Amino acid sequence: MRIHILGLGPIGCLVAYHLRRTLPARHPITIIHKTQRMAVMARQAGNIITMETSGVTITANDFDQETAEPHDEMLPVRNSKSTSTNPAFAPKSNVTTPIESLIVCVKAHKTLTAIRDLLPRISKDSTIVLVQNGMGVYEHLIQNLFRNQEQRPHFVLASVNHGAWLKEYLHVVHAGAGDLTFGIVPDYHGRQFEASLPDLNLDDITPNTHNDPSANHYLSLRNTIAALSSLSVLNTSWKSMYDTHMTMRRKVVVNAVINPLTALLNCRNGDVLAHKSGQNICRNVCQEASNAFQAQWKSELKDASNAGHDVGDAHFPEALSADSLVLECKRVAELTRFNYSSMLVDVRRARDTEIPFLNGYLLGLGRKHNIYMPANNLLLNMMDLRSRIPLLP
Numbered sequence: 001m002r003i004h005i006l007g008l009g010p011i012g013c014l015v016a017y018h019l020r021r022t023l024p025a026r027h028p029i030t031i032i033h034k035t036q037r038m039a040v041m042a043r044q045a046g047n048i049i050t051m052e053t054s055g056v057t058i059t060a061n062d063f064d065q066e067t068a069e070p071h072d073e074m075l076p077v078r079n080s081k082s083t084s085t086n087p088a089f090a091p092k093s094n095v096t097t098p099i100e101s102l103i104v105c106v107k108a109h110k111t112l113t114a115i116r117d118l119l120p121r122i123s124k125d126s127t128i129v130l131v132q133n134g135m136g137v138y139e140h141l142i143q144n145l146f147r148n149q150e151q152r153p154h155f156v157l158a159s160v161n162h163g164a165w166l167k168e169y170l171h172v173v174h175a176g177a178g179d180l181t182f183g184i185v186p187d188y189h190g191r192q193f194e195a196s197l198p199d200l201n202l203d204d205i206t207p208n209t210h211n212d213p214s215a216n217h218y219l220s221l222r223n224t225i226a227a228l229s230s231l232s233v234l235n236t237s238w239k240s241m242y243d244t245h246m247t248m249r250r251k252v253v254v255n256a257v258i259n260p261l262t263a264l265l266n267c268r269n270g271d272v273l274a275h276k277s278g279q280n281i282c283r284n285v286c287q288e289a290s291n292a293f294q295a296q297w298k299s300e301l302k303d304a305s306n307a308g309h310d311v312g313d314a315h316f317p318e319a320l321s322a323d324s325l326v327l328e329c330k331r332v333a334e335l336t337r338f339n340y341s342s343m344l345v346d347v348r349r350a351r352d353t354e355i356p357f358l359n360g361y362l363l364g365l366g367r368k369h370n371i372y373m374p375a376n377n378l379l380l381n382m383m384d385l386r387s388r389i390p391l392l393p
Contacts, residue, residue: 016029
């Protein structure tokens with residue numbers, strides 16, 4: 001199976017590097033450069049990805065490459081340092097081969113456009129893995145690109161909390177070990193990917209035999225989950241969709257606190273909760289998020305009961321309580337205290353930020369369930385204002 005990596009920031013490089021170092025060479029990996037210039041830079045450097053940990057650098061090579069930017073120039077498809085007259089080069093306009101597995105690591109607000117450009121190559125048999133900060137990206141794609149359920153590709157939602165940053169293009173520094181968890185979005189056709197819970201089994205996707213008449217439809221999904229699961233060095237784990245959503249909800253709240261505050265105050269992660277005023281803002285954001293999550297949980301519980309399911313004596317998850325969310329924010333702020341958030345980096349570079357998929361997502365959830373969320377609304381508006389006013393020299 002061929003895997004495409006879209007988005008070569010810190011996490012995209014980290015995933016691509018470890019996939020290439022882990023998977024046999026018979027599974028090609030294509031990295032998709034954002035621009036022609038980046039593709040040329042990669043070719044001139046030998047088309048490698050460098051991973052640095054504690055000052056030690058190791059490289060991975062033998063990547064195929066494409067570029068997302070339309071052009072007429074010749075770019076290398078296989079790793080090569082030869083000229084554009086070499087058969088190893090092909091014009092990007094001829095790249096029409098179907099995409100089996102696409103791991104998306106671009107920023108949340110850039111995902112729709114990035115995937116739209118690849119739509120002619122994506123089918124219902126493809127698998128798309130979404131690896132981003134924030135929530136609501138999947139729903140955004142469904143509403144705008146994949147309305148037809150029967151033609152919709154398989155989706156995997158992932159959450160990463162490894163610390164990483166780029167020293168230069170395709171040179172990633174792995175600054176802090178974490179984990180990578182992922183879950184499969186439920187199947188429109190009713191296949192039970194979690195039938196073996198509490199364990200999860202690849203054979204529940206499709207058996208590794210010839211007994212499944214729909215095997216071709218589910219093969220890329222099985223192979224993608226197997227590939228991700230093989231990355232033990234990244235502490236990967238395939239979890240139920242319930243557990244995956246729980247992880248993503250807690251992470252979106254952490255990012256909704258730390259990212260906008262660091263971007264607005266031009267400070268490191270550890271600074272925002274080192275003072276009482278920052279802790280008060282954190283408490284308010286977490287309380288509002290918890291209220292919205294609880295309203296959502298009650299609504300889903302009511303729907304399940306109305307559908308005839310036995311909900312029993314259900315209790316709202318403690319992990320989504322305001323106290324638990326505040327503790328998680330403090331833990332992450334301390335763990336990453338010397339880091340600069342990706343949102344601060346975006347602001348410094350005058351780029352759009354992921355705020356619509358962080359505080360914006362929480363506000364949307366609050367509106368849906370009539371929850372008043374002034375702290376999140378203020379941070380969203382402050383970030384909007386920050387993006388419209390140039391930074392002073």
